[in-house]
Amino acid sequence: MLRYLILFCFNRIGEQRTVASIYHILTGRRSAQTIQDVHLYQLTNFYGATKSLTRVQFTNIIKELIAQNYLNERDQSLVVLTAQAKNYLVKEQDKYPIHYLQGLKYVDIMDGFIARFHLAVQTYSNLVMKNKTFRPISDDETVQHWVKQNFHQNRQELRYWLRGIHNELLSFLNALDNEMYAMLFVDRLSGYQQAGYSIQQLARIYQIEEPEIELILVLLFHKLLTFAETNQLSTVRTFVEDLNLRKNNRFLTKSAQITLRLLESDYTIAQIAQKRKLKRATIEDHIIELTYAYYPFRIHTFIDQSSLENITLTIAKLPNHKLSLIKQALHNNYSYFQIRLALVHFHNL
């Protein structure tokens, strides 16, 4: 299905954009260019469909598609669909339900939805059997907090809640046209005395590559959410009630727009400051502004994941978010710029 999806995107875009732009769409890159692309070529549904697909995996698939004569290489960054690929897209269109995907619509809530769903199922299943010693499958504190609150509301009627979600999932899984999807979905679930399969294991059991497994799982959760909306599945819907759908693009200052253009051309902060004869701090201000507008706009260019998590965890624990207080709590190990980036991240959690 991943190959089908990639060819589908190529077909829509035609020869107008590079191979990399398709990668950016599928992994949900938060740049103005990519957002513009998905609107222009009507690919909004596939935005962020395979968030964990690595560059190497993607490149390998492209190479394979070229070798199998689905794609033709024009030059290094440009490839075009062959007649064989066009036939394939028509012939196989009923086989792969990529229309389940609602990429851009759900992009800000999907991760939270999936994590809450899995942890809630695990928690209710164990606690209804009075087993309190299970290890939560999500370490994310915000997810754990939400599930705790939700559990608290329902703890008088655990069985009722479980029967509710059981009925809702039965109706959802029965409505899928491919039985294998239902099996995969259930094999991923964790509950009492039963931990779900990891991606590596599912790939082995179903003889499907890992990125493909991830795509199918995400697709099923997209479908579950739309199914819950149209069929009034009240239990499933509680998982996303407080999550906001994608925020509208916010207003950007002129100066930040210029910085944005330079960043898009891969200038560093220092280079932009020099070029524009501005202080480094001013450019950093722009980046904070841009990150708020297009969260998480290039956040990982400026801060690595572990620092980001480290700072965010500290922020979550502090009574107020004064920068100096946060800096101190982190033993001055991080710059104000890093802390401000982490604050944006925190506000977007």
Add this chain to the structure above:
Amino acid sequence: MQLEQELSNRFGFNSFRQGQKEIIMDVLAGNNVLATLPTGVGKSLCFQLPGLMMDGPVVVVTPLISLMEDQVKELKMKGFKNAVAVNSFNTIEERKQIIQTLATYKFIYLSPEILQNNFLVTELALIKPALFVIDEAHCISQWGHEFRPAYLKLNTIIKLLGSPITLALTATATPEVQQDIINQLTGVKFKCHIYPIDRPNLSFIVKKVKHTADKDKQIVELCNSFHVPTMIYFSSKRETERVCNHLAQHCPQLNVAFYHGDVPTTERILIQEQFMNNQLDTICCTSAFGMGINKQDVRLVIHYHLPVQIESFIQEVGRAGRDQLHSVSLTLVAPYDYSIPKHLIESEFPSNAGLTGLFNDLLELANQKAEGEINPAEIMNKWNLSEVQWRFVKNYLEKKQIINDNKVNSNTTNYSQILKYLTEKIAIRKRHKFKQLERFFSWINTDACRRIQLYQPFQSTKPLAQFSCCDYCGFALNQWAPVVSQYGVSTSSWQIKLTNILLPFDTESG
């Protein structure tokens, strides 16, 4: 008899396990005790029972936050609600709340790092702890394999707390490390209870092979003939994956997975839970797996690669047979395997060039007289130091007053002397580690009883085998008949699986 009564009343056990009673009696008699007990014997009972019988709170210092939380949870489940864990995971609010109400707790678990907080120590002193427990006491020794700098300050802290009765506990400690614990805690006069760390229900086999391919073949044969919970230890992440796939291919009946530090967290939790639930037979892992995992029926521990020292090996084989049933440790060695741990040791220490450069930078910062704040991330990056290497260097820099609280101390001058001292120190530690490694190598190549060679340096009594002893003493795998696990791949329909997970109460009743 009286103590047994207390045990049964408070914990519901009828008898003590080896060493517990002697340690507890000494603590109750007011003695400071240093004790080594094998893993899985129930170290925590040694302070929980006397703690409950004494007036005043019990302070427990323990290095692993997850274990700390587990113990507090366990105490609460047993009905002792007045237990609390103070560590870096508490929010500031929570911590304030705990400190304000310290006097209401009987068991206070702390990480060594949190004890660096003077305010907390002052408050602790006010509630007059009756018993001060140092868990994993080997962390205090720089010769130990898990040295934690923060442990060095415990000596001062014990004094500040009014020198309560002190109990230092560990599962692995050579006489050298024991002596170091005693030396570091100068204010405490210890009575020592050294119990054999030998695991009588384990049998040892070392198999020498020529190539990796031989190892793979051996492991496939083993997994096909012994369907038991198995852990295979590797020192390379990539190899865990390769061998896991190899096993999956060649042992179709086997449920196998790999586990290492780079596997995403959620996936790691799933694998761990599957292993605990007996959904997995075999796990290919690095040493990242095992911390805090308390599975009773691991039957077979295989070392595909050698760890860097005997203590790690003892700890890893100690995960087999916690239920006291006959279990096996198998070590596979190929000729080139000896070089891997050597490289690992080399990579623990910073290079001379890196050290010199780092010192020059610090000196420059000190000369600037201004705040002189250092940026650890920058330093690690510039001088190519790993996290481990930096922690090692930082510890010395702090000890020698070159840095305080991440700030360079402009009053320190004798840089070159300190650098020389540190370089020597590193050379000594490297030599020590290589010596340890040589000890382990000679264990691999021994032509004497492996049990005696392995455990004798750690204990005064002669280790004895409860079942078969080792390959030298005539044990071979074809004499082994473990209870075979019954689990296999579930072939139920998704509907049944879904019901099992969401309506487990229906499944149970019929």
